[in-house]
Amino acid sequence: MSMLLHACCGPCSMYPQSFLQDEGITYDMLWFNPNIHPEFEWNRRHENLQKAADHFGVRLISEGECMEDYWRGKTYLDEFGSRCAMCYDVRMDFAARYAAENGYDSFTTTLLVSPYQNHDLIAEVCRNKADKYGVGFSYFDFRPGFRQGQNMARDIGLYRQKYCGCIFSLEESDFKDKIIRSFNS
Numbered sequence: 001m002s003m004l005l006h007a008c009c010g011p012c013s014m015y016p017q018s019f020l021q022d023e024g025i026t027y028d029m030l031w032f033n034p035n036i037h038p039e040f041e042w043n044r045r046h047e048n049l050q051k052a053a054d055h056f057g058v059r060l061i062s063e064g065e066c067m068e069d070y071w072r073g074k075t076y077l078d079e080f081g082s083r084c085a086m087c088y089d090v091r092m093d094f095a096a097r098y099a100a101e102n103g104y105d106s107f108t109t110t111l112l113v114s115p116y117q118n119h120d121l122i123a124e125v126c127r128n129k130a131d132k133y134g135v136g137f138s139y140f141d142f143r144p145g146f147r148q149g150q151n152m153a154r155d156i157g158l159y160r161q162k163y164c165g166c167i168f169s170l171e172e173s174d175f176k177d178k179i180i181r182s183f184n185s
């Protein structure tokens with residue numbers, strides 16, 4: 001079985017990777033997260049996902065770029081109802097299409113590990129994209145392993161971010177000033 005694991009960041013990939021490897025499931029990882037802003041953070045999370053891939057001996061496919069202007073300019077409320085619905089749609093559309101065009105049996109995402117995301121909406125978007133592109137969607141509720149995964153990330157020294165990713169979530173973060181200082185350190 002060949003699976004494509006879309007990954008949002010290193011820490012969130014740790015438990016899903018551990019789970020898939022324990023289950024004997026073969027997978028490649030895909031980085032496609034244009035929602036991560038600003039550029040410094042996009043690079044930082046990408047680099048840390050590479051470390052997580054290396055830790056498990058897995059291939060990381062890297063696609064896309066930081067798209068802060070797109071997020072700022074998108075009239076997502078009309079089309080999607082919320083910026084997060086738009087965010088899931090953009091990322092899962094790419095992941096499903098990439099999986100279909102590159103011969104994977106199915107795809108899934110590390111977004112399904114987070115208790116802070118809209119889990120049911122992510123699964124619904126994934127199912128719709130799987131139908132759209134004619135590829136399987138492998139649903140897992142990774143959430144029970146979230147804390148374990150974060151601890152695994154800490155143990156191997158991964159950077160663990162304090163905001164979801166987009167420029168709006170940064171502006172809303174209680175840690176905004178500290179995060180912005182870290183961009184210049």
Ligand code: SF4
Binds near residue numbers: 035084165166167
């Ligand atoms: S808060 Fe998170 S899920 Fe929502 S749009 Fe921003 S990065 Fe995407």
